[in-house]
Amino acid sequence: MIIVLLILATFVFAGAMIFARAGRTRVLTTLISGLIIAGGLGALILNDNYHWGMHQVTQTQIQDLAPLQSKRTALRVQQLGTGSERVIAYRVKGATKASRTVAATTTTTKLTTGVPAQVQIRTTTWQFKNHWARVLFSLGNTKTKVVARQYLFTIPKTWQVITVKS
Template sequence: MILIILILAVIAFIYFNVIPKKGYMPLAIISLLIAVLSIAGIVAHDYNHYGMKTQTITVKKELVSSASPQLPVLLYQPLGNGTEKIYLYKTKNTDKKPTPIKTDKTHASMKTAAKPSMTIKTERYVFSNGWNQFLFGWFGHNNELKHREYTFNVPKNWKVLSIKQAKSLQKQMAKRAAMMKKMQQMKK
C-alpha cells in the first residue's frame, strides 16, 4: 500500500506544480512531504525491518544416536576449513536417515547434559500490528527468518564424530568382529 501512496503523492506533486494556481503551493509541498516520508518508510522497512517485531519460537526435542542405537554418537559434516559443521541428528530410532540442521542464518552449539536433547530457537520477523502489515505487506517480509540456533545437549558417554571418523570406526568394528569370529572358530 505504501507504494500506491508514494505513486499518488508523486502524481499529486507533479500535478500541483504543472498547473500553477493560487493555493496549489501548500498542496504541492504536502504531497512532496508524503512522497519523501513514503520513501523513508520503504527504506527503513527494507534495511531495519521497520514496522516489524521479532517473534521467538523454541522447540525442544529428544535425541537418539545418529548412527545406531548401540553406538551413542552425534554426527557432523565439516564445511570448508572445518570450523563450520552441519550436524546430523535423529529424534526417533525409526528414522532411516539423520536430519541435517538448516544452514541459513544458523548457529549450532554443544553442551554437556544428563539426557540427550536438542533445542531449536528460531527468531522470525513478524508485523507488529495490522497497520504495518497493511502498509508493507506487499514486500513479503512477514515470517522472514532472522536467526536460528541449535543447541545440542549431549551426555558425557556420547561421542561427536565427523562422518569420515564414523566410517573409519565402522570399518574398524567390522575388522574386530571378523577377528573375533575367527578366534571363536579357532577355539572350537
C-alpha cells in the same frame, strides 16, 4: 501498500505541477503530495535499514533425539569450508529421516553432554508489531526474516559424535 501510496502521490504531484493553474490549490496539492512522497520514502528506508514497525520474536523448540544409525551413534558433524562452519545431522524420536542444522551466518551450534538426549532450537525472527505495519511494509511478502538460530545439542556420554570431512 506504501508503494501504492508513493505511486499515487507521485502522479498527483506531477499532475498538479503540470496541469494545475498557479494558485493556492496548486501549492497545497504539491506540498501535501510532496510530503507524502518524502514520508513514504523515509518510512521505507527506516523499515529496510532499522526494521521500523517490527520487533524480534524468539521461539524455542525442544525435541528428543534418537540415534542416527546404530544405538551408539548420535550425531554426524560435517565440516564446511575452512572448518569453522559445520552442519550437524541428527534424528528426532519418531522421525524416519535425519534432519540437518541450517548452514547460515545467523546459525550457531553447541554440543553439550548430559541427559536426556535432546536438541533445543531457539529461533529469533523479525515480525510486524501490528496490523498497520504489516499492511504498509509487507509488500506481499509473508515470510519472516530470521535474525538468529541456535541449536543446543545435549547428548549422553555413551553416544558418539562422528565427524565427516567434506
